[in-house]
Amino acid sequence: MEARILNTSLIAIGILESVESIIITERYDLPGDFEIYAKYDSYLYGLLLKDYYLIFPDTDNVMIIETREIKTDPEQGTRMVIGGRSFESSLDRRIILKQIIINGSLQTGVHDILNKNLVACEFPQRNFPNLTLVSSADPLVTSLGLVAQYYTENVLEVIQEICRQSHIGFKVTLNSSNVF
DSSP: OOEEEEOTTOOEEEEEOSOSEEEEEOOSSSOOEEEEEEEOOHHHHHHSOTTOEEEOTTOOBEEEEEEEEEEEETTTEEEEEEEEEEGGGGGGGOBOOSOEEEEEEHHHHHHHHHIIIIISOSSGGGOOTTOOOOOOOOHHHHTOEEEEEESSOBHHHHHHHHHHHHTOOOOOBOOTTSOO
């Protein structure tokens, strides 16, 4: 399996191929994760930087590199271990700064949380570039309501809990125009 390597500007800078092992775990209501084991290659290791992205052809998940490690073993030689989580984990990097009160549509409430904390924040430096929200037309989602208020909670934890209580999942994908 190979993967495209994208920098933080979402520009493809290389291809990851010829690895010993790739483990990808996708989840329904949590960020997925991955781990890559490969023979050490200084050029490739230089491309696999923290916060860069990996796009695997067999999944529509966008993975963020979070850990890089070089291990030396007398039997297996020098290997690199690269790990991280899917883009949904980016929600873990934000807290809800201003109180949000939701009394109505679950989908509208979730969009309000994400808009105010990741897309159109009062503080522009908190915005995630290239992130847009897409509404679901699924009646199982559009029929759900939510009555809640949030303040200073972690955005990922809030979204996970809303989804678990409503028995729905969530996912962030990257389209062909490099928009999440």
